Amino acid sequence: MSEALKQKYHNIVSQKLEDKQLRKNLLSVMDTLKGNRKKLIASRFYDWEALREQGKTLKQKNLAKLDTLLEKFESKAKENGFIVHWAKNSDEANNIVLDIMRKNNINKILKGKSMASEETHLNAFLKARGLNPIETDLGEIIIQLIDEPPVHIVAPAIHKNRYQIGEIFRDKLGAPLESEPEKLNEIARTHLRKEFKDFKLGLSGVNFAIANEGAIWLLENEGNGRMSTTACDIHVAFCGIEKVIETFEEASILNALLIPSATGAPVTCYNNIITSPRKEGELDGPKEVHIIILDNNRSNMLKDSHYYRALSCIRCGTCLNHCPVYDKIGGHAYLSTYPGPIGEVISPQLFGLNKFSPMLDLCSLCGRCSEVCPVKIPLAELIRDLRSERVGQGRKGVVGTDSSTQNKAEIKAMQSFMQIATNPKKWRLLLAMADFLSPLSKTFAPLIPGLKTWTKYRELPKLNGNLHQKVSKMQGVIYE
Structure with a gap:
């Protein structure tokens, strides 16, 4: 870990701590999300803890036989008419999208929300090749207009309040200055309608891939995901290998945990279950559906009997909402696609400990994240254990573990403390x-x-x- 990297983290953390408007925005949204979740669990669930335990158990069961489930999903999906691709890393995944666009003479892609495509930096990859990726999720539109990455896994633009968003729409879209949510939504909707009229290629993420059925299940609240996957000729879905679940029944249990944890709502507005491309006689739906199954070091995580539990994550973001560090500095300070507690656990494993070890310091080990995780991932424990990996202890199997992550002064200090404390x-x-x-x-x-x-x-x-x-x-x- 270079001094330049450490300094980069120190600089951005200091910058975010000094941003009073950012902290005010984050505190307001975090309090709302936490309050909504707490009220919903108390009023709608008679045994939330039992449901969490059930979710934890079935995720670990599915991960234990993921190799078999992936093969079964591929087989069933192909029977249904899907085109299945395997991507070992970000480059392979992005090049699959590029090949599809070039073969079909397409230069524009409309994207529903997909953290996997954020992980591979698909937008930057396509722009560098003269192609035009357009976000359609409201939060993603906002941050794309100002050329920023998502600040949150679920709500990518929560660091901006409605007045700031109004100014962005005025400056970037030439819209009248507005601050009411309804009018801001209308501006975004009007902006996107012309794009939806003639697009040929749409992209989405995948919340659950059902192995027994060869189907994909997408959750969203705005309707843009449904437009992006049904009004186009070709639909491309990014799917991390850990998203494969054996049955619809098991996915339904995880769904019951996901939505309350993410937004504090009992259900999401749109459940899009896609079982095949458009069939003969049907009036809508894409003619082709491509599913890109992304590894990107997930296999390496899976083979570790300790850290594999991080792959249970269902991307609800509730660990971020309850984190006393995240709500002070926001997601950009983590310098990773995945911020907050879950980001501290998976980013070093996906992208390399030598590149992301400083983010492990953005944690007080208070344990809130572990307490609220709907599938009971022991996040605080895993963060602590990754810190030991950083100094050359632990299991020594994390990607990017080398001498560059070791701080001799830190190691010496902890050894001295151990001698005194014992x-x-x-x-x-x-x-x-x-x-x-x-x-x-x-x-x-x-x-x-x-x-x-x-x-x-x-x-x-x-x-x-x-x-x-x-x-x-x-x-x-x-x-x-």
């Missing part, structure tokens, strides 16, 4: 010194290199006098 006499001495020096440290913290950085956005804890004596007495009781 020695009662040294530990009591440290507490006594902390008790004595606490008033001085608060005064001189801005002048001490390590403390200066730490106290820039934090307050030193208050020590309640004679702490070492109290701890000694407690230890004496324990030892007796």
